[in-house]
Amino acid sequence: MTDEHTADRDELALGRIETEVALLMRFGEATRRGTGTTEHRLLDRAAYVILRHLASVGPQNVSALAAKLNLDGSTVTRQVSAMQRDGLIARTPDPTDGRGTVISPTPAGLQRMAAVQAARTRLYGDILAAWSPDDRDSLAELLHRLNQALESRPRPR
Amino acid sequence: MTDEHTADRDELALGRIETEVALLMRFGEATRRGTGTTEHRLLDRAAYVILRHLASVGPQNVSALAAKLNLDGSTVTRQVSAMQRDGLIARTPDPTDGRGTVISPTPAGLQRMAAVQAARTRLYGDILAAWSPDDRDSLAELLHRLNQALESRPRPR
DNA sequence: CAGAACTACCTGTACGATACAGCTATCTGT
């Protein structure tokens, strides 16, 4: 912004970030698809994210979940139905609103979530085995800030 | 590994990384889905990735693309067919192998790819407007290293 | 307080991206 070198450097960094995020996304998807192996036999990803959210902020109704996850309500309805069938969450009528249904994680659901989380953490430990603690911290911190930046800018258009 | 404090700190960082990557993935998908708005009207994501790869390493056959993108050959076949229909790539018989088909980007394809790339880079510039150049560089670098680490460990199991 | 407008959820349906299985044409090694 102040001089041309800085502008160039920024351009470059942004391009690299764009590239790397795209690449990471590819990896994530490939992993998700390809890994029927472990976790995803236990818990498909949507269920994992829903459980994490329920665990962190407490029981929620379908609409709140949908809003948080950026998904259509109907999608969440179905995912929640599947999770109920699998005993991962429980539906109870919302006492304060006859239309609503409150979704709560079951102990089994929380336990499965924790197991998947642990497996993933282990996986990262494996992948980042050669990294210094400082680098790990930095990555965690920068990703956190990136997500914050993304969150505060939900409508890119 | 050497002392308990380090181990704890690592655990923590790994957990955070796991969380943030999952979150980033969610964002990416939500953006992809929700954004019929701009880029994705122009170029769906698979096409973008394919074009990027073709642009960076030159014309490829379907199998090579599939391997690189971690996708089934049939998937790539269909994507490539759609891209051919849209004039983004051209198929030519492989002169050195009668079975093969070489996929090359067309000028139109490269141009669309560049436009999407520019749009994305601009978007990141927007999102990271408040970041210092140093932080941007760090993020780019760490993401790059993360992807490298992921790549050298393609089969987590 | 009655009807209108809204909201929460569910169900039907459609679509896109993907995988797997099976096919044909071609190539390669013995």
Place this chain on the structure above:
DNA sequence: ACAGATAGCTGTATCGTACAGGTAGTTCTG
């Protein structure tokens, strides 16, 4: 020259998602 491998295509199935429409319950308004 034949057997087996490989490249690509097509058929079919699945999964996650969205959108449209329906029903029941809630809130607002005159």
